[in-house]
Amino acid sequence: MTAAAKKVAVIGASGFAGGELLRFLLSHPGIEVVLAASSSGSGAALSDTHPALRGLTNLSLDKVPSPGAWPQLDLVFLCLPHGASRDLVPTLPAEAKVIDLGGDFRLQDAAAFASFYGCEPPPAALQTTFVYGLAEVAAAGEIAAARRIANPGCFASACILALAPLLERGLIEPRVIIDAKTGSSGSGAKPSASTQHAGRVNSLYAYKSYAHQHLPEIRQALAKLAPGWGEELVLQAHSTPLVRGIFATVYAQLKPGISIAVVDAAFHEYYAAQPFIRLADHSSPNTNWSRGSNFVDIGWVSQGRELTVFASLDNLGKGAAGQAVQNMNLMFGLPQTTGLWHAGGVI
Numbered sequence: 001m002t003a004a005a006k007k008v009a010v011i012g013a014s015g016f017a018g019g020e021l022l023r024f025l026l027s028h029p030g031i032e033v034v035l036a037a038s039s040s041g042s043g044a045a046l047s048d049t050h051p052a053l054r055g056l057t058n059l060s061l062d063k064v065p066s067p068g069a070w071p072q073l074d075l076v077f078l079c080l081p082h083g084a085s086r087d088l089v090p091t092l093p094a095e096a097k098v099i100d101l102g103g104d105f106r107l108q109d110a111a112a113f114a115s116f117y118g119c120e121p122p123p124a125a126l127q128t129t130f131v132y133g134l135a136e137v138a139a140a141g142e143i144a145a146a147r148r149i150a151n152p153g154c155f156a157s158a159c160i161l162a163l164a165p166l167l168e169r170g171l172i173e174p175r176v177i178i179d180a181k182t183g184s185s186g187s188g189a190k191p192s193a194s195t196q197h198a199g200r201v202n203s204l205y206a207y208k209s210y211a212h213q214h215l216p217e218i219r220q221a222l223a224k225l226a227p228g229w230g231e232e233l234v235l236q237a238h239s240t241p242l243v244r245g246i247f248a249t250v251y252a253q254l255k256p257g258i259s260i261a262v263v264d265a266a267f268h269e270y271y272a273a274q275p276f277i278r279l280a281d282h283s284s285p286n287t288n289w290s291r292g293s294n295f296v297d298i299g300w301v302s303q304g305r306e307l308t309v310f311a312s313l314d315n316l317g318k319g320a321a322g323q324a325v326q327n328m329n330l331m332f333g334l335p336q337t338t339g340l341w342h343a344g345g346v347i
């Protein structure tokens with residue numbers, strides 16, 4: 001560890017997103033994790049909760065500090081259920097930057113937040129201190145200059161990245177249908193009827209029709225790229241027997257006269273400088289390719305004016321912890337690939 005290592009805390013460290021974040025951070029060359037905490041933290045070894053981290057850290061899993069009792073920190077990661085970050089952020093040390101992996105600060109529209117999350121939105125004065133942290137579509141320098149980041153949702157990341165080059169160049173009609181699938185780790189570490197093995201391993205079902213909380217997030221991000229866009233977008237989420245992985249299939253219609261060569265150029269040019277976007281051109285990616293990594297794999301196929309785009313990522317990688325580290329790197333002026341430049345498992 002260098003003397004200049006940035007000191008960070010992970011709150012919600014016992015969960016899936018927090019655990020995955022620690023996996024990335026403990027091998028990051030510019031970071032020292034000084035606190036791992038959750039509401040039930042008892043001071044026992046962190047590796048008791050996450051045995052995969054054994055040998056890499058002597059940290060304990062502690063309780064969340066009271067206001068005024070926080071250690072000196074450069075950045076705090078929040079990996080908490082909806083509503084918890086909204087309440088915790090005002091108590092954090094003022095000098096610490098914040099990256100929230102949950103949804104509390106992603107939506108600018110308070111009414112949409114209340115409707116889709118079913119809980120009280122953060123005050124506008126607090127929400128507006130957060131920048132939406134999807135580096136591939138953000139304005140130049142926007143994330144580097146931010147003190148607080150709302151880390152995007154997993155479905156939202158895949159869907160926005162599948163559509164961004166097409167919208168930026170005005171290549172598709174406004175009606176878009178997204179059929180998106182997730183693995184069970186997207187629901188967090190606490191066992192429930194929808195995540196237990198027996199109920200999940202042979203099943204596939206749709207959920208939250210017209211009501212998924214990532215729908216307004218996708219609309220908000222797309223409207224920023226192409227004003228007025230997103231109202232005609234449909235998102236249908238499905239649970240699959242996977243543990244990790246998001247796979248979004250996006251059905252769109254090309255505007256008259258737009259050829260597949262124009263689509264090819266749009267994807268290649270838009271993502272030319274983006275290290276974590278890999279293009280599979282006219283074929284489907286596979287969730288195996290990005291599992292455990294921060295990569296997003298995007299492919300597309302067409303017939304006449306019909307265009308189908310596929311985007312695949314790891315919900316805990318680019319969909320959560322990997323993306324949070326990418327944002328942290330940008331906020332600390334580091335290359336965005338630092339600590340993230342590795343493939344997932346080959347199978």
Ligand SMILES: NC(=O)c1ccc[n+]([C@@H]2O[C@H](COP(=O)([O-])OP(=O)(O)OC[C@H]3O[C@@H](n4cnc5c(N)ncnc54)[C@H](OP(=O)(O)O)[C@@H]3O)[C@@H](O)[C@H]2O)c1
Binds near residue numbers: 011016082154
């Ligand atoms: N899982 C994913 O694929 C994914 C992807 C993108 C974003 N996210 C978002 O990331 C956040 C965490 O998700 P997750 O899947 O990691 O959930 P999780 O596995 O259920 O973990 C939640 C963590 O929050 C802690 N916690 C709960 N209430 C708390 C409170 N009031 N104060 C302090 N700690 C508290 C829990 O610890 P205790 O058990 O000790 O309470 C646990 O460490 C959620 O907002 C989720 O939407 C998750």
